[in-house]
Amino acid sequence: MAGGLNLYGFANGDPVNFSDPFGLCPPCGSDMKEAMLGVGRQLQPIQPVLEGAGYLLMGVNPFAAEGAITTLGISAGRSATSLALSAGSAASRGSGASFIVNSAGEAVAIPKGAIGPFPTGSSGLQFTGGSGGWGMNERVTGVRIMDATKNAGRRVNYMNESGQTVDRFTGRTISNSDPRGHLPYKQP
Amino acid sequence: MKEFRGPDDLMDEELSAVCFVRDYVEFHFDGPILRALSTVRIVDSSGSVTSSTGMDGWRDALCKLIGLEVAEVVVDELHAITVRFSTGSALVVPIDNNSKVAGEAAHFLARVNAPLVVW
Numbered sequence A: 001m002a003g004g005l006n007l008y009g010f011a012n013g014d015p016v017n018f019s020d021p022f023g024l025c026p027p028c029g030s031d032m033k034e035a036m037l038g039v040g041r042q043l044q045p046i047q048p049v050l051e052g053a054g055y056l057l058m059g060v061n062p063f064a065a066e067g068a069i070t071t072l073g074i075s076a077g078r079s080a081t082s083l084a085l086s087a088g089s090a091a092s093r094g095s096g097a098s099f100i101v102n103s104a105g106e107a108v109a110i111p112k113g114a115i116g117p118f119p120t121g122s123s124g125l126q127f128t129g130g131s132g133g134w135g136m137n138e139r140v141t142g143v144r145i146m147d148a149t150k151n152a153g154r155r156v157n158y159m160n161e162s163g164q165t166v167d168r169f170t171g172r173t174i175s176n177s178d179p180r181g182h183l184p185y186k187q188p
Numbered sequence B: 001m002k003e004f005r006g007p008d009d010l011m012d013e014e015l016s017a018v019c020f021v022r023d024y025v026e027f028h029f030d031g032p033i034l035r036a037l038s039t040v041r042i043v044d045s046s047g048s049v050t051s052s053t054g055m056d057g058w059r060d061a062l063c064k065l066i067g068l069e070v071a072e073v074v075v076d077e078l079h080a081i082t083v084r085f086s087t088g089s090a091l092v093v094p095i096d097n098n099s100k101v102a103g104e105a106a107h108f109l110a111r112v113n114a115p116l117v118v119w
Helices: A030-052 A080-089 B058-063
Strands: A055-060 A069-074 A097-102 A107-109 A115-119 A124-128 A142-146 A155-159 B017-021 B024-028 B033-036 B041-043 B049-052 B070-076 B080-085 B090-094 B106-109
Touching: A097 A115, A107 A142, B017 B058, B049 B058
Parallel strands: none
Antiparallel strands: A055 A069, A055 A097, A097 A107, A115 A124, A124 A142, A142 A155, B017 B024, B024 B033, B033 B106, B041 B049, B041 B090, B070 B080, B080 B090
């Protein structure tokens, strides 16, 4: 594919065997695999738009047999903050988003039912108020993507209802210095 | 019902709990939470540091703040969040770049499942 966009970047180019780099759902069932393949299919026609922007929000329509993945929003700039602001201003903020995808094709799973994207006060976006899904523990209620700062790169952070950083598989709190709490995420 | 959008709204609230979580500390105000990921300090009314994360007795010093009422909150975006209590002593949470651990220094949570404010 022209432009170098890796439709299956989220699965190390192997969506069939599904080894996603974030380990979002190593033992997950066919629903997750199908969803990820849907993300890949949706990315293809909008590749030029995505490369000019930074992030996509995608949702899974549970009532559609085919084409179940839909694009809900596209960031106006290359920062996570811009997606939070553009999606919010476009009134698409709600609980329908399932993944955040960057131009490298890396998908970040959003806990089921979480609402967002909301800004973080500093540079980033967040979804809150969900619960588990995609192989995550039910105590995982939200996810943040923080833009790079002077002393930290772009990163993904899963959290519980109190906003504490957690391991997404166990739902247990982890130290702020624990690298599991700050998963690196490519610059779009 | 009072709406909490940031630390400024903690005025007149009481510190209800100090919660030690893994390698950080949370300050609870009967709902809202100020989470300190950086090294916190307690200063007296003259501005002298009386305790700081890691000093002997620092946990006891923090717990002694429980029950105090917030008299003033100053959020200096480049330096620190300062919560001053009615006794004159204050809790200082540094938020400058050098104080950040893994890119972050403090969080404010208005209520359960609310979006975080991050410094």
